[in-house]
Amino acid sequence: MDLDGVVRLGDAPLPGAVETLARLRAAGKELRLLTNDPRPTRHELLRRLAELGVEFVLDEIVTCGWATAARLRAAGCESVFVLGSAGLTTELRHMGIAVVTSPSEPAEAVVVGCDENLTYSDLDEAVGRIRRGAWFVATNADTSFPGPTGPRPATGAVLAAVEAAADRGPHVVGKPHPPMFRAAVEGLSEGSQAVVVGDSPHSDVLGAHQQGLRAILVSTEPVDFPSRRDFRIPDARIADLSGLLDPEVVIRRWQHPEFSWPDTVRAGVAAVVFDEAGDVLLQRRADNGMWGLPSGHVEPAETVEEAVTREVFEETGLRVRVTGLIGVYSEPESQSFVYPSGRVSHFVTSCFRCRVVEGTPGAHGAETLEAAFFSPDALPTGLLPMHPRWLDDARVGRWAAHIR
Numbered sequence: 001m002d003l004d005g006v007v008r009l010g011d012a013p014l015p016g017a018v019e020t021l022a023r024l025r026a027a028g029k030e031l032r033l034l035t036n037d038p039r040p041t042r043h044e045l046l047r048r049l050a051e052l053g054v055e056f057v058l059d060e061i062v063t064c065g066w067a068t069a070a071r072l073r074a075a076g077c078e079s080v081f082v083l084g085s086a087g088l089t090t091e092l093r094h095m096g097i098a099v100v101t102s103p104s105e106p107a108e109a110v111v112v113g114c115d116e117n118l119t120y121s122d123l124d125e126a127v128g129r130i131r132r133g134a135w136f137v138a139t140n141a142d143t144s145f146p147g148p149t150g151p152r153p154a155t156g157a158v159l160a161a162v163e164a165a166a167d168r169g170p171h172v173v174g175k176p177h178p179p180m181f182r183a184a185v186e187g188l189s190e191g192s193q194a195v196v197v198g199d200s201p202h203s204d205v206l207g208a209h210q211q212g213l214r215a216i217l218v219s220t221e222p223v224d225f226p227s228r229r230d231f232r233i234p235d236a237r238i239a240d241l242s243g244l245l246d247p248e249v250v251i252r253r254w255q256h257p258e259f260s261w262p263d264t265v266r267a268g269v270a271a272v273v274f275d276e277a278g279d280v281l282l283q284r285r286a287d288n289g290m291w292g293l294p295s296g297h298v299e300p301a302e303t304v305e306e307a308v309t310r311e312v313f314e315e316t317g318l319r320v321r322v323t324g325l326i327g328v329y330s331e332p333e334s335q336s337f338v339y340p341s342g343r344v345s346h347f348v349t350s351c352f353r354c355r356v357v358e359g360t361p362g363a364h365g366a367e368t369l370e371a372a373f374f375s376p377d378a379l380p381t382g383l384l385p386m387h388p389r390w391l392d393d394a395r396v397g398r399w400a401a402h403i404r
């Protein structure tokens with residue numbers, strides 16, 4: 001379970017928390033307490049919770065700072081440069097990892113946590129080390145936390161500065177990223193089932209669902225997301241922790257959809273180009289070796305028609321003209337792509353029928369291994385899974401029949 005907003009709010013336990021935790025323990029439930037605050041050590045947090053009257057033991061506490069140290073140790077990392085609190089540094093040292101402070105000492109990783117005494121030269125040092133090849137790790141990516149006069153900059157704000165100058169993205173440990181949840185379920189009894197309890201659909205529910213765990217949202221307000229496949233929809237909602245003991249509360253079974261949760265939604269285009277014989281133009285992609293329709297994404301200020309003619313030329317060397325729209329495809333199951341960086345884009349792709357103006361097809365540019373016309377009845381093997389349907393729609397004009 002999440003700490004802030006579930007067990008405590010500020011310096012006070014939330015209604016029902018203390019009694020519910022005691023009853024869960026009495027019922028033999030194993031508990032893990034999660035927090036994305038990288039600053040305190042687990043020992044410090046344990047003391048603060050005891051002052052609130054909430055008793056936990058050390059192995060039940062999963063801070064993102066401690067989880068980062070555990071992740072680094074599991075990866076065999078022995079030395080780090082840290083932008084973070086004294087608490088984070090302590091957790092790293094407890095894990096047997098050397099924390100270097102002098103610019104002359106090498107470090108295998110740069111760890112970014114929430115550093116309240118950050119200086120320009122700290123940023124400079126971190127960026128230089130990442131650019132020279134150090135592993136870039138972040139305790140969490142939350143951009144702000146609530147303060148008395150409004151949001152205050154958190155780890156994610158420092159991370160954005162380092163990321164911008166280093167031109168590289170971090171490996172993030174904290175919620176909603178997987179390492180935090182893996183750290184939480186590690187060591188639970190064999191065969192036990194876990195459920196995540198949190199107050200944030202974007203952090204707790206999304207993170208749980210990405211890991212295949214069920215999630216209960218603590219909220220007095222119902223949540224509403226437009227798609228029923230949204231990973232942020234909880235499997236149950238309770239007003240406070242005592243709801244965990246309410247026999248009326250039913251937890252839905254979470255089924256992981258067949259796509260990865262997208263970071264962005266982007267505009268895409270694809271072309272179905274027939275020659276006079278009715279054969280269709282396909283290109284074999286350099287990134288995955290698969291055959292597909294010429295396709296790509298829309299650049300700033302481009303119309304979709306401009307984008308599709310540009311993509312066909314860049315990938316096959318053919319000049320084409322758009323003659324009609326076949327359909328607009330957006331199913332996340334087939335239209336979400338995971339890039340090597342780990343980022344996921346969900347494409348909304350307009351697919352156009354085009355005719356050749358001039359040229360003969362061939363490999364043209366770095367994205368294409370080969371390009372050629374194929375009979376629709378004898379398509380090559382290793383075709384991108386969604387393209388046969390688009391091709392079919394182009395031939396019989398029935399895109400609208402698929403709309404759900």
Ligand SMILES: [Mg+2]
Pocket residue numbers: 002003004005006198199200
């Ligand atoms: Mg919370």
